Amino acid sequence: MDLVEEALRAELPKLAVDFFVVFSRFECALKRSGIYAIGDDNGVSPDWDKFTRDLGQGFLVDVIALEIAPVLVANPPKKQVKLDDGMLGWKDTNAVARTSDLFVAIRRVRNNLVHGAKYQDGGAGHANFVEGSERDDALLSQSLAVMTLALKVRPDIHDHFRRYG
16 A cells, blocks of 8 residues: 555545645645745745735624634634643634634644544544544634635635646
8 A cells, every 4th residue: 555545544524625625725826926925945835924914804804794714713723732741632722813813723724634633533432533523524614714705805816726736
């Protein structure tokens, strides 16, 4: 079995795969824009801070008014931490108060999906159940809704999203 087949055995739900694809393209679009790329010869990263500053606080106001991300805003994803006993655990995070917090929450959804083994379980009662994973579908779908809105209000970034993958 090669590594790709082994990785795909995780059997991620379609929603998780959809989120990962959109998030990856979104980051690529930010970097390809040139406006939201930071780095040097050692590498380039999306400049999420500048992007969220440019979206402004009104973006979060719109997200709340449109009711597209109530769980993401009020009860954002937990942060994976190393506990005193050396085991991994989950720490609660504060509610979203700024547009930058909103995109930190979306990036944490991505981190938890990719690095935190959030979809390793078969649901409550299963041996590998991850506490709080009953919220995962809401966090994924609401993150997708926020990124969709961001692309709608920033057609320049949406152009890069469509062109590059």
